Amino acid sequence: MIKITPDEIKLLSKYIYDISGISLDQTKTYLFETRLGPLLEEEGLSSYSELYNKARTDPAKAIERKIVDAISTNETLFFRDRGPFEVLQHKILPDLIDARSAKSSGRLSIPIRIWSAACSTGQEIYSIAIILKELLPDMSKYNIRLLGTDISDAAIAQASQGVYNKFEIERGLPPDILHKYFSPNSGNWKVKDEIRAMAVFRKLNLMLPFQALGKFDIVFCRNVAIYFNMEDRKRLFERIADILEPDGYLIIGSTESLTGVCPKFEPHRHIRSIYYQLKKSKGDKP
Amino acid sequence: MSALRILVVDDDPVTRELVIKKLRQADYDEVETAENGVMAADLIKKDYYDVVLTDLMMPGGVDGIGVLEAAKQKSNRTEVIVMTAFGSIENAVEAMKKGAADYLQKPLNFDELFIKLTKINNMKRLMEDAGDLREAMDITEKNASQTIQELEMTVSRLQDEMSAIRQILSKADVDAETRINMALEALTLR
Numbered sequence: 058m059i060k061i062t063p064d065e066i067k068l069l070s071k072y073i074y075d076i077s078g079i080s081l082d083q084t085k086t087y088l089f090e091t092r093l094g095p096l097l098e099e100e101g102l103s104s105y106s107e108l109y110n111k112a113r114t115d116p117a118k119a120i121e122r123k124i125v126d127a128i129s130t131n132e133t134l135f136f137r138d139r140g141p142f143e144v145l146q147h148k149i150l151p152d153l154i155d156a157r158s159a160k161s162s163g164r165l166s167i168p169i170r171i172w173s174a175a176c177s178t179g180q181e182i183y184s185i186a187i188i189l190k191e192l193l194p195d196m197s198k199y200n201i202r203l204l205g206t207d208i209s210d211a212a213i214a215q216a217s218q219g220v221y222n223k224f225e226i227e228r229g230l231p232p233d234i235l236h237k238y239f240s241p242n243s244g245n246w247k248v249k250d251e252i253r254a255m256a257v258f259r260k261l262n263l264m265l266p267f268q269a270l271g272k273f274d275i276v277f278c279r280n281v282a283i284y285f286n287m288e289d290r291k292r293l294f295e296r297i298a299d300i301l302e303p304d305g306y307l308i309i310g311s312t313e314s315l316t317g318v319c320p321k322f323e324p325h326r327h328i329r330s331i332y333y334q335l336k337k338s339k340g341d342k343p
Numbered sequence: 344m345s346a347l348r349i350l351v352v353d354d355d356p357v358t359r360e361l362v363i364k365k366l367r368q369a370d371y372d373e374v375e376t377a378e379n380g381v382m383a384a385d386l387i388k389k390d391y392y393d394v395v396l397t398d399l400m401m402p403g404g405v406d407g408i409g410v411l412e413a414a415k416q417k418s419n420r421t422e423v424i425v426m427t428a429f430g431s432i433e434n435a436v437e438a439m440k441k442g443a444a445d446y447l448q449k450p451l452n453f454d455e456l457f458i459k460l461t462k463i464n465n466m467k468r469l470m471e472d473a474g475d476l477r478e479a480m481d482i483t484e485k486n487a488s489q490t491i492q493e494l495e496m497t498v499s500r501l502q503d504e505m506s507a508i509r510q511i512l513s514k515a516d517v518d519a520e521t522r523i524n525m526a527l528e529a530l531t532l533r
Contacts, residue, residue, distance in 0.1 A: 314491055
């Protein structure tokens with residue numbers, strides 16, 4: 058495998074930060090080599106400087122996309138860390154539906170808008186869709202919008218196809234749920250149309266403005282801000298606060314914290330997990 | 344001795360006996376047989392098998408595809424190898440679309456079967472190792488998350504307390520001693 062030099066690490070760290078906001082630890086030489094090494098081989102390049110130069114000068118940005126795909130961590134699984142999904146199922150959705158039902162007075166379908174901000178290959182958003190299906194017997198009463206976004210084209214493409222191999226499927230999915238919501242597909246498993254149709258996927262760099270996405274009732278932003286520096290992390294959660302409904306919910310990774318990151322949010326505990334809501338200003342109704 | 348637990352399903356007693364004999368000779372000791380799909384489905388319901396080696400065409404209510412479906416329904420970890428008569432590969436392809444790991448044509452080439460079983464065994468070990476690592480990681484993550492969440496709630500509570508005390512201490516219309524007493528009282532109440 059071709060070795061990366063300290064100067065190349067500096068060069069590529071800055072470049073990767075500029076295109077994705079991902080702040081890589083420059084001491085982790087192995088991370089650059091294991092993630093970008095195969096790309097070097099694929100492109101027939103002999104050094105990381107060449108990769109950098111080719112990426113910078115490629116007007117079609119194909120190399121840039123491949124670098125983002127390679128570097129963005131796609132570690133995910135169905136129902137990863139059960140806590141947030143239990144909170145969603147047993148606390149957040151019932152409370153949200155109560156609140157929205159009261160507002161709609163039974164005349165309109167009840168809107169539920171959920172955003173998986175770094176959806177990777179789609180397991181999180183499909184897990185949410187499965188919970189909604191299991192929890193809500195009459196889906197026609199609800200106007201559900203599930204949006205999954207990710208910076209990686211490859212991740213979004215797989216999420217959109219909804220096809221997973223047996224290793225991806227085995228991690229986290231109980232057999233009854235697997236057979237209920239997935240179909241065998243040439244040795245893989247494909248999410249059934251009823252679940253696939255609930256979600257929309259699109260590419261999004263969280264460093265760029267996203268107000269145009271509209272407002273959301275629930276935002277999942279798990280295990281992505283850890284790759285950003287503190288200033289970018291602060292800006293990200295400030296902007297998430299702006300697109301969240303005043304009584305909306307934010308779920309972050311179970312080992313993440315918003316202390317010192319975004320004072321607009323306050324934590325609430327439910328059983329073993331924490332979710333966040335916007336702090337109420339003094340004039341707000343309880 | 345191999346760690347694989349194997350179920351051989353075939354309505355032809357000669358094939359069954361031959362497969363069992365060859366598997367035992369190759370140190371695959373945990374082998375059971377079923378003479379039809381119904382019996383196989385019953386056994387699969389009761390027990391876990393790493394590999395189900397099944398004929399595709401069998402009389403009765405459950406054919407090889409039915410056995411495949413029963414195995415996958417029980418556990419996605421069970422690998423199914425289908426045996427098919429020479430010249431009917433399209434059936435095997437259909438089975439693979441439905442989740443079979445591989446297929447063998449009859450008459451069986453046992454070297455081919457052993458290669459497939461070795462692959463499955465190696466994959467099983469890798470999966471077990473990965474599972475162990477994942478479990479260790481989950482435990483570490485769970486412990487870390489509990490600590491972080493405790494801290495998060497504590498910091499939030501302390502921030503609220505500080506804010507309340509700041510408000511009390513900044514009351515311009517109350518003398519200093521009363522403000523301190525009020526602040527101390529607020530702290531005691533919490």
